[in-house]
Amino acid sequence: MFDELKKRLSSAIKGMVRKEEDEIGKPPEEHGDAENENQKQGSAGAVAHIENAIETDKPIDAQKENTHVATTERDGKQAAGRAHDGREAIKISLSTKIKGKIVGSVALNNDDIAHFLEVLRVSMLESDVAYDTTEEFIGMLDRKLHLLRFDSRNLSSSMIGAVRESLLEILNKNQAHMNLDKLINDSISSGKTPVRILFLGPNGAGKTTMIAKLAHMLKSKGISCAMSASDTFRAAAIEQTEFHANRVGVPVIKGSYGADPASVAFDAIAYAKSHRINVVLIDTAGRQETNKNLISEIQKISRITEPDATIFIGESTSGNRIAEQINEFSKSIKIDGIILTKLDCDAKGGSAVSISDITGIPILFFGTGESYDALVEYRPEFVADAVLPNN
DSSP: OOOHHHHHHHHHHHHHHHHHHHHOOOOOOOHHHHHHHHHHHHHHHHHHHHHHHHHTOOOOOOOHHHHHHHHHHHHHHHHHHHHHHHHHHHIIIIIIIIIIIIIIEOOOOHHHHHHHHHHHHHHHHHTTTTTTHHHHHHHHHHHHHHHEEEEEEHHHHHHHHHHHHHHHHHHTTGGGGGOHHHHHHHHHTOOOOOOOEEOOOOOOOOOHHHHHHHHHHHHTTTEEEEEEEOOOOOOHHHHHHHHHHHHOOEEEEOOOOOOOOOHHHHHHHHHHHHTTTTTEEEEEEETTTTTTHHHHHHHHHHHHOOOOOEEEEEEGGGTHHHHHHHHHHHHSSSSOOOEOGGGGSSSSHHHHHHHHHHHHOOEEEEEESSSTOOOOEEOOHHHHHHHSSOO
């Protein structure tokens, strides 16, 4: 999961770090052969004094250094020999050590920032991050990079930290809008049960399997639940819901093939009330946002069941197509949360970064495999750590 996005972002960050480290490591700019030779000759004699001051963190004695340089320059032949032997040491001491120890931090120049941001922009767009989200992220990072000074001795970690902060700002947007655990626990505490959760989404997204995973998770937390087999459009769907319910050990309420799905959901709620079950998970037929008849059907189910939460389930491998589907569904029915399935099959992973941002609806969970335990609660830190290189 997130493999391509991580590879691209890692490459961009490492390229920027290498370039800046090369800049830090460059010797002073040369101004002509004769002048440069004199500088090298003088510096060769002074380098030991400078290096000793740096290594011991003592201040450099400028007067002593100047006297040493002047004395060395008067004896050209002797200084030339020392310059030849110590040329590499001069570069190391005067560039890396002085800039690293005395300067301590560096600011990135505008051209380097612009190039880095363009590489990031292309990397994110090619990894299925939505255009608007990419531009918002690039804008945040641009402002941050122009304001910050970076630790020259740990440039890679500093750069990753700056990118991570901007990414978390994007990933945290809209997440406060809904917390499923809090909704369920507050309802149980106040006696307002059963909590009714309605699920919808396109065909083939793994909706029924995901509902079973949620039932398994709730059961492991000591929260009782039942599944409503309200996908009566296909006979096999009823059997599938029953199969999963039996596997995870929760009751399933079903009707016959072709029955009114809203009636099945209503019966499931009545069953939960009479058996003091905390949560009802209502499965529905997969539908495309363009199918007006099925959209009308989900609206009817919603009117009758009055769900406490309506959750959209979609495949992360669909990329930004999911956002278009959600926006279309939202015109007909209010969606409170998103679950992305098959994240383990999504090499790009960019849609997980941008869907919440462009729809305004929080992501609740990721499906990461076939087992009932393969369910990951959405955390912005999880996504940021998954797409950025290790320090």
